[in-house]
Amino acid sequence: MKKTGGLKLMQEINQYIILKTIREKGPISRSDIAKMTKLSPTTVTSAVNGLLNEGIVTVGGIGESSGGRKPVYVEFAPDSKYIIGVSITNSCIGIGKVNMDAQVKEKKMYPGDFQKSANAISYTLDRISDYIAECEDLSLCLGISIITPGIVDAKKGIIRNNAKLHLTNVPLKEMAEERFGLKVWIDNDANAIALAENKYGKYGSRKNLIYIQMGDGIGSGIVFEDSIFRGSHGGAGEFGHISIDKNGILCECGNRGCLENYVSWPSIYNRILDHLEKGSPTTMVSHKNSKTLDISQNDFLKALHQNDELAISVLEEPVEYMANGIVSLVNLFNPDVILIGWGSLDKDSYFITRVREKVKELAFDIFTDGLEIQPTTLGGDFQLKGAASVALEEIFEVPL
Amino acid sequence: MKKTGGLKLMQEINQYIILKTIREKGPISRSDIAKMTKLSPTTVTSAVNGLLNEGIVTVGGIGESSGGRKPVYVEFAPDSKYIIGVSITNSCIGIGKVNMDAQVKEKKMYPGDFQKSANAISYTLDRISDYIAECEDLSLCLGISIITPGIVDAKKGIIRNNAKLHLTNVPLKEMAEERFGLKVWIDNDANAIALAENKYGKYGSRKNLIYIQMGDGIGSGIVFEDSIFRGSHGGAGEFGHISIDKNGILCECGNRGCLENYVSWPSIYNRILDHLEKGSPTTMVSHKNSKTLDISQNDFLKALHQNDELAISVLEEPVEYMANGIVSLVNLFNPDVILIGWGSLDKDSYFITRVREKVKELAFDIFTDGLEIQPTTLGGDFQLKGAASVALEEIFEVPL
DNA sequence: TAAATAAATACAATTTTCAAAATATTTTTA
DNA sequence: TAAAAATATTTTGAAAATTGTATTTATTTA
Incomplete structure (x- = not known):
């Protein structure tokens, strides 16, 4: 609590409620705002006038009458x-x-x-x-x-x-x-x-969301009850460094078996090279120059979405590890949604489909019922x- | 937001602030409350009168004067x-x-x-x-x-x-x-x-706390920014079922390598029996009847606190697993305090000392700096x- | 065109805060 | 010892924002 209860606070609270209503339900008439918020028409009018002056809402046309004066709609002006x-x-x-x-x-x-x-x-x-x-x-x-x-x-x-x-x-x-x-x-x-993702993404209605970021490393962002879970020093969510194999690969963090060593892009990239050396068939590249090859994550994902044999077989183990990590995440956080951010990852690709299956198989039903595991939904400007x-x-x- | 801003809300907020001040700082004079909260003396008096009527606070004697009228202390009446x-x-x-x-x-x-x-x-x-x-x-x-x-x-x-x-x-x-x-x-x-523990325990000043409960299984409670982290269906904190060994023991939950199978009391108990069979020396029991033995957790902990050789060697592996699990916890939640609830576990016992060391060794320094790993502090009525x-x-x- | 209905505004009543003054009590000091 | 200063609490009156009611404005319907 920063503020004490005074008239000003009371006004701010009401203005907040009204602005929120307009943002979520607008265009909406003052009269409807009053009904929804149970605030008096007077309060609504004065707060809306304030918001109009600020420019943060605008009048957005006139609605149809339902047997009386036509309602004047006000709406949020995001621009x-x-x-x-x-x-x-x-x-x-x-x-x-x-x-x-x-x-x-x-x-x-x-x-x-x-x-x-x-x-x-x-x-x-x-x-x-x-x-x-x-x-x-x-x-x-x-x-x-x-x-x-x-x-x-x-x-x-x-x-x-x-x-x-x-x-x-x-x-x-x-x-x-x-x-x-x-x-x-x-x-x-x-x-x-x-x-x-929580505020503006497709699964925004869910209160508890975890976003897993795949790339050079693996990180995650946790949103709990619609706000960021940061931990004590802002360090919460180091998903890449939970250990899923006590006796696994030694990680540069000092621990063994950290997830990051099995499912980050560099580790997957190395697997691709290994497979190519063995001469596995793939549509990704012609084999001749596979040694000097520089495959991008998007190339790889494109191949994956076309069900390229090599891409799938390369991911077999990473998928297992990822699913394992997610199961721990699910057991600890019990989220509604897990979103995986990995380039243009498709929601029906082998990677995410298999992770979904495996998580469903290993985690408690009560946690996986209604749990969505999906790619990110924000598009290019995420x-x-x-x-x-x-x-x-x-x-x-x-x-x- | 349930309520809209009205005079009543304003009064409630102020009363809340004042009660909170009395609970935390009391016995305290009305005048000091006004200074601390920056509320006017009038508001304080009327709110305090309300609280006195409710019986939730009482007058608690008269203080020393510092050159004027003596202050009348009011204090929280928890009973x-x-x-x-x-x-x-x-x-x-x-x-x-x-x-x-x-x-x-x-x-x-x-x-x-x-x-x-x-x-x-x-x-x-x-x-x-x-x-x-x-x-x-x-x-x-x-x-x-x-x-x-x-x-x-x-x-x-x-x-x-x-x-x-x-x-x-x-x-x-x-x-x-x-x-x-x-x-x-x-x-x-x-x-x-x-x-x-967060509200009434020794480490209550820390905002982010995880309580790990050891017994027949392993559970945990997570308090984040002073309130319980429940997850979507109230299932958050199933610490016993995070997997720390992808290829480990098959757990009844369907997954492999769940922590619970390595550090719960039943698993430790089995280790004790194994060691006893091998004839390891211990102060816990005379060896003759070791087969039919029923050692309680507290017997075991008592032996541990006396640095019983067998007790310590039994715990060697569980400690490793526990530390590993806690490292994941630390990487995901970045807490200030981790409290372990296991009977009368002593803060200097082998178990917790070794877990502390191991966590310090494996987790990021930035997360372990200032991190407390301790036994619970609430006593018998926890x-x-x-x-x-x-x-x-x-x-x-x-x-x- | 008048009655009914609905939206938006105006006005008075209410309530609670705040600021300032008044009152009460105690210490300091002349 | 009495007046002055200091501190705590209460009283008083003004200010501000809400609410409910009344009023104005606008529109439809009979």
Whole structure:
């Protein structure tokens, strides 16, 4: 509790309730808002007037009469303000304008190998600076939301650790706020994307969601009761480092049998090479140059979706491991939805179908009944949507 | 949001803030409350009068003057009302009066083997009925809080599943509320005890806590940001069934290598028998009758605390497995505290010391820095304290 | 065209907070 | 020892936002 109960708080709460109703149910008439919220017409009118003045809602036409004066609809105006979303990855900085419905309106990409250069942060801040310089309507900007892999203390605004980008205890929020004079949010990418899936994705109605991010490593974002589960230092969700084989491969983290060593892209890539060497048939490449080959994740997934024999056989073991890891996840978190983010992974591909089967087989029925295991649903702009979600979550939160 | 912002809500919020201040900081003068909460003296006086009328706070003497009128202290009166706490286990029903500080004021135990009789619920309800009949001050009773192992949907008040007590979808909350006309809470035991540790235990200042319950099986309760993490169907925290060895022992749940098969009491007991057969030296028993032996968990722990050779060597492997499981837990939840509930387990015993070491060794430093791994701190009444905590949590929650 | 219905606004009543003043009590100090 | 200063609590009156009711506005229906 930050605030004590005063008239102002009371007004803020009502305005929050009304805005929420308009966002979810709009276009809607003032009269219907009053009925739904059980607030008096007077209160609704005055709050709506406030919101209209702010520009955050607009009048959206006139409805049909049901035997009296026609209702005037008001609706949420998601484009009236925007967030500058920023996504830092190992190989690319993305910056863009995102509206209040987490729709990406404009996007710029700056590729680069930040794993080597070790100046990802200063480079990012410079690009943001350029971007801001070109914004004509900065007064409508609600702030900058930055997401990055690694362990992020979102509350304090510090990147605790990111081994690949060589970052330790970077107070990015403070740095950016000082430099740009705008509100800044930072968070872990998987957390942010999980939140975006929860708020704006296809399975958004489910309260408890886990997003598993596959790539060079394996991370996850956990959303519980519609808000991010961060743990004590923002480090929750290191799914790649749960051990599923006590006597397995020694991981660079010091433990043995970490999931990451069996199902990350590098490990799968090595399996592909092994199989190719053995001369397994595949549509992915002609065999002659298989040694010098550089197969991308999307090439591989494309082959998988065409039921390429090699792609499937390569995944046989990883699928087992992944399912095993997910079973532990299910037993610990009891989620409604698990979304797997791996490029263009298809919902009917061997990978996810088999994982689904295996999880169903191994976990308690009571946990798997109604559990969805699906690919992500946000589409190409998932990172910037994620970034924006973190900001929007706070902007539209209950005023307390 | 259940309520809209009205004068009543505003008053409730302020009363909540003031009561919370008195509970945490009391005995305290009205004047100091006003300073701490930044509420006006008027508001404080009127709210305190309300609380005094309710009987939930009392005047607690007069303080020393610091150059003016002496302050009149008000303080929380935890004994002014009570909760009937009920704990159902496989072998015992416990019923007792618990005050508003989760102190157990009175306790009755009803032993029995409910795993066989299959009527644990009706037996429990009958005992509660008896208990209530003897309560003279039922008007001061805030309700009945029941905890039990198994998967419990606390929100809906249904015991979803408890294999050992043969329970499926028992609407216990409704049943009890109808029969007794009192407010009833039900929850999973590990969840409840975790909450009690968080609210009333030694490590209560930490926001994120995991309680691991060792016994016939292994369960856990997760408290995140000071409230229970239940998952979708109340099933979160099935720590005993995370797999730490993909190719390990086949578990009755269908999976392989579940933690429960390596560190639960039955599995440890079997190890003891094995060792005894081999003639390992021990202070636990004379060897002659080792075959027909019935060693209790507390006998074993007592021996362990005396550094009995056999006890230690029996635990060597379980410790490894437990540490491994905890590492996964730490990587997923990033908690501040992990508390292990296993009888009278000593904080310096081989078991916990070694687990601590091993976890420190295998998990990320950033997660283990400041992480406490300790035995439980609630003492003998932990179950009833747990039950009461669930009720108190709701009784004292923010009014929204 | 008048009556009925519905949406939106205006107004008075209510309630609770807050600020300031009043009152009560105690210590300090002249 | 009495007046002044300090602190705690209560009283008083003004301010603010809600609610319910009444009113205005707009539209349909008879």
